[in-house]
Amino acid sequence: MLTRPGSQGKSMMFELKNVTRRFGKKLAVDSVTLAIPQGQMVGIIGRSGAGKSTLLRMINRLQEPSSGSVHFAGVEVSGLRGQALRNWQRDCAMIFQQFNLVPRLDVLTNVMLGRLNHRSTLMSLLNIFTREERVHAIAALERLGIEQTALQAAGTLSGGQQQRVAIARALMQNPKMLLADEPIASLDPLNAKIVMDALRDINEREGITVITNLHTLDTARSYCERIVGMAGGRVVFDGQPSELTAEAVKEIYGTDKDGAGIDETLTSTSLESKRRAADLSSGMVAKAAAVH
Numbered sequence: 001m002l003t004r005p006g007s008q009g010k011s012m013m014f015e016l017k018n019v020t021r022r023f024g025k026k027l028a029v030d031s032v033t034l035a036i037p038q039g040q041m042v043g044i045i046g047r048s049g050a051g052k053s054t055l056l057r058m059i060n061r062l063q064e065p066s067s068g069s070v071h072f073a074g075v076e077v078s079g080l081r082g083q084a085l086r087n088w089q090r091d092c093a094m095i096f097q098q099f100n101l102v103p104r105l106d107v108l109t110n111v112m113l114g115r116l117n118h119r120s121t122l123m124s125l126l127n128i129f130t131r132e133e134r135v136h137a138i139a140a141l142e143r144l145g146i147e148q149t150a151l152q153a154a155g156t157l158s159g160g161q162q163q164r165v166a167i168a169r170a171l172m173q174n175p176k177m178l179l180a181d182e183p184i185a186s187l188d189p190l191n192a193k194i195v196m197d198a199l200r201d202i203n204e205r206e207g208i209t210v211i212t213n214l215h216t217l218d219t220a221r222s223y224c225e226r227i228v229g230m231a232g233g234r235v236v237f238d239g240q241p242s243e244l245t246a247e248a249v250k251e252i253y254g255t256d257k258d259g260a261g262i263d264e265t266l267t268s269t270s271l272e273s274k275r276r277a278a279d280l281s282s283g284m285v286a287k288a289a290a291v292h
């Protein structure tokens with residue numbers, strides 16, 4: 001949790017101010033300014049190379065801005081060092097297209113690795129986890145509907161299951177924000193739906209801000225209350241799904257070499273927009289504790 005001086009009592013607004021990132025002569029992100037209130041579910045869309053991943057990586061400081069600044073609850077995140085930086089990286093958990101699990105470790109241990117920034121170096125080095133951490137990890141797995149995989153090596157799971165493990169690991173960080181870089185790009189439509197439903201559920205129940213890069217317009221429309229469209233490193237659209245007109249889509253995705261407009265169906269995974277039927281019960285922690 002954020003306990004840095006000066007953050008108490010301030011609104012947990014997340015802000016990017018004129019954030020720019022160059023790679024040599026390439027302007028990957030070009031003066032992006034955004035303000036995101038706590039609890040929003042935001043989809044970032046744009047064609048390949050638009051700067052989506054670079055923008056996300058600058059939020060949790062996997063990459064540094066060339067200029068501009070990032071703020072959370074009045075604190076300049078881009079200025080944090082040492083433990084304060086690690087605290088920030090814990091507060092904004094990240095999940096990736098390729099899951100980034102440790103394939104040979106069992107699922108439960110992978111999930112508990114989400115606690116690394118909460119624990120002493122010695123405990124981490126010895127890979128000792130407390131009973132409370134185990135209970136918390138099992139509850140997170142249960143919440144994602146994959147508790148039966150707890151003792152399996154993570155590498156033996158399907159892609160959809162692995163992404164759910166990655167989300168469970170992110171939840172172990174008790175994050176304020178969840179950053180997801182193309183979380184469903186490697187998944188079939190059914191698993192994509194399960195993963196997006198899980199992100200939405202976390203957003204709605206815990207009020208965790210979710211910022212996710214998405215390739216598919218229909219997913220962004222179905223799941224995100226706010227859509228940010230990027231082109232050439234700049235924000236060219238910022239609004240609600242209903243405001244995303246054909247013209248706005250054309251501005252985001254541009255036209256192809258023959259001058260034809262973007263065909264929106266090309267960005268579709270024909271993902272159903274209806275919510276997951278499975279109800280994620282609030283008594284899961286107690287249940288997990290009873291099991292173990």
Ligand SMILES: Nc1ncnc2c1ncn2[C@@H]1O[C@H](COP(=O)(O)OP(=O)(O)OP(=O)(O)O)[C@@H](O)[C@H]1O
Nearest residue numbers: 023026027028046047048049050051052053054055
């Ligand atoms: N480490 C890097 N070194 C050099 N150029 C980079 C680096 N990372 C990104 N770029 C360039 O910056 C631009 C934006 O890349 P980025 O990965 O942010 O795009 P993206 O919108 O995430 O694309 P995609 O949809 O393909 O994932 C691209 O032109 C890319 O080649």
Ligand SMILES: [Mg+2]
Nearest residue numbers: 052053054213
């Ligand atoms: Mg990307």
